[in-house]
Amino acid sequence: MEREALRFAIMGGGLIGREHAALIAATPGADLVAIADPAPAAAPVASEFGARHYLDYRTMLDEMRPDGVIVALPNALHAQAAIACVERGIPCLVEKPVADTLEAARDLVAAAERADVPVLVGHQRRHSPDIAKAKQLIEEGRLGRLVGVNAMWLADKPEAYFDAAWRKQAGGGPLLINLIHDIDCLRFICGDITEVMAFTSNSVRGFEVEDSASVSLRFSSGAVGTVLMSDTAVSPYNWDTAAGQALYFPHQPENAYFFSGTKAALALPSMDLWKHETEAGHWQDPLVKRHVTLDGSRAYVNQLAHFMKVVTGDAKPLVSARDGMMTLATILAIARSSRERRPVNPSDL
Numbered sequence: 001m002e003r004e005a006l007r008f009a010i011m012g013g014g015l016i017g018r019e020h021a022a023l024i025a026a027t028p029g030a031d032l033v034a035i036a037d038p039a040p041a042a043a044p045v046a047s048e049f050g051a052r053h054y055l056d057y058r059t060m061l062d063e064m065r066p067d068g069v070i071v072a073l074p075n076a077l078h079a080q081a082a083i084a085c086v087e088r089g090i091p092c093l094v095e096k097p098v099a100d101t102l103e104a105a106r107d108l109v110a111a112a113e114r115a116d117v118p119v120l121v122g123h124q125r126r127h128s129p130d131i132a133k134a135k136q137l138i139e140e141g142r143l144g145r146l147v148g149v150n151a152m153w154l155a156d157k158p159e160a161y162f163d164a165a166w167r168k169q170a171g172g173g174p175l176l177i178n179l180i181h182d183i184d185c186l187r188f189i190c191g192d193i194t195e196v197m198a199f200t201s202n203s204v205r206g207f208e209v210e211d212s213a214s215v216s217l218r219f220s221s222g223a224v225g226t227v228l229m230s231d232t233a234v235s236p237y238n239w240d241t242a243a244g245q246a247l248y249f250p251h252q253p254e255n256a257y258f259f260s261g262t263k264a265a266l267a268l269p270s271m272d273l274w275k276h277e278t279e280a281g282h283w284q285d286p287l288v289k290r291h292v293t294l295d296g297s298r299a300y301v302n303q304l305a306h307f308m309k310v311v312t313g314d315a316k317p318l319v320s321a322r323d324g325m326m327t328l329a330t331i332l333a334i335a336r337s338s339r340e341r342r343p344v345n346p347s348d349l
């Protein structure tokens with residue numbers, strides 16, 4: 001028997017909320033029924049998608065009783081909005097970061113686990129075929145033992161991006177908005193991060209929040225890593241433009257992550273796998289480059305398809321609130337390490 005279309009609602013009709021609306025509208029079996037956002041610009045967005053417009057998200061939840069909700073609000077509102085869904089037994093996809101503080105994240109994790117209502121965190125890159133494949137290759141030992149990773153997220157945001165004041169205040173900033181995606185990917189692919197050491201800088205933009213950072217990582221496997229991040233650097237070295245999997249960025253094929261193991265190296269998102277011709281090969285022997293083929297599927301489309309399975313009870317969240325909280329803890333450990341000029345273990349937070 002054919003299932004009725006799932007009824008979705010969105011909290012926050014801003015930059016990413018509108019993209020979620022368009023994705024739902026383009027997905028068979030999914031209907032967008034309402035958007036809650038008090039901003040005047042949100043009413044025409046709702047009507048463009050044939051959805052009802054609400055000023056208050058709690059009223060929207062109570063009146064519309066959607067099957068699933070996407071929380072696309074400023075970071076500081078994520079936890080309370082997701083808890084409002086959990087309290088009503090409604091599964092939600094909450095944009096990253098899961099919350100702006102660990103206290104708020106803990107409240108959400110406790111509420112979701114107590115009520116057994118699924119919460120999926122919007123780390124959409126985990127649904128991207130290159131990220132999923134890298135995890136698989138490393139877990140299968142195709143790189144031998146993972147030695148380390150070198151990652152970059154470098155891009156130049158325009159001035160107008162910072163008209164939304166939350167983006168340049170504590171709780172916003174590129175550690176929580178951008179680097180969190182890379183850290184989540186690295187945790188997903190390489191395993192938990194047990195120690196971080198970081199330098200941050202706000203010397204270019206001069207905002208309260210950082211504009212650039214360099215980070216050293218230690219993974220529980222013993223592998224180590226480095227990450228360089230800036231939102232004020234002209235560069236193709238960021239996963240969003242390099243992978244062509246982001247929604248509103250040009251595709252500029254390049255690499256952003258370099259994994260090195262005892263038997264092979266892998267660059268992402270090109271999926272170039274470098275190794276010697278024979279097992280006996282070493283640094284004086286040539287390396288051979290092979291390309292690993294992907295399925296061509298799209299990260300945000302896959303994420304929505306997964307969320308639909310979560311809503312119907314056919315899948316557990318690939319990124320649970322607890323998992324999202326550990327990614328958040330790792331980012332907050334990076335911020336603390338820079339402030340206190342010392343290594344920090346995310347678990348100690």
Ligand SMILES: NC(=O)c1ccc[n+]([C@@H]2O[C@H](COP(=O)([O-])OP(=O)(O)OC[C@H]3O[C@@H](n4cnc5c(N)ncnc54)[C@H](O)[C@@H]3O)[C@@H](O)[C@H]2O)c1
Binds near residue numbers: 014016097
């Ligand atoms: N996963 C991704 O690729 C991705 C991309 C961009 C943003 N994000 C995340 O999505 C979230 C939103 O980011 P954005 O860039 O769309 O921000 P935005 O400022 O463009 O949009 C946020 C919207 O929320 C609305 N809002 C504020 N308070 C509200 C309330 N109480 N009830 C309902 N609506 C309210 C605002 O009016 C605004 O329209 C952030 O957490 C950000 O980190 C994720």
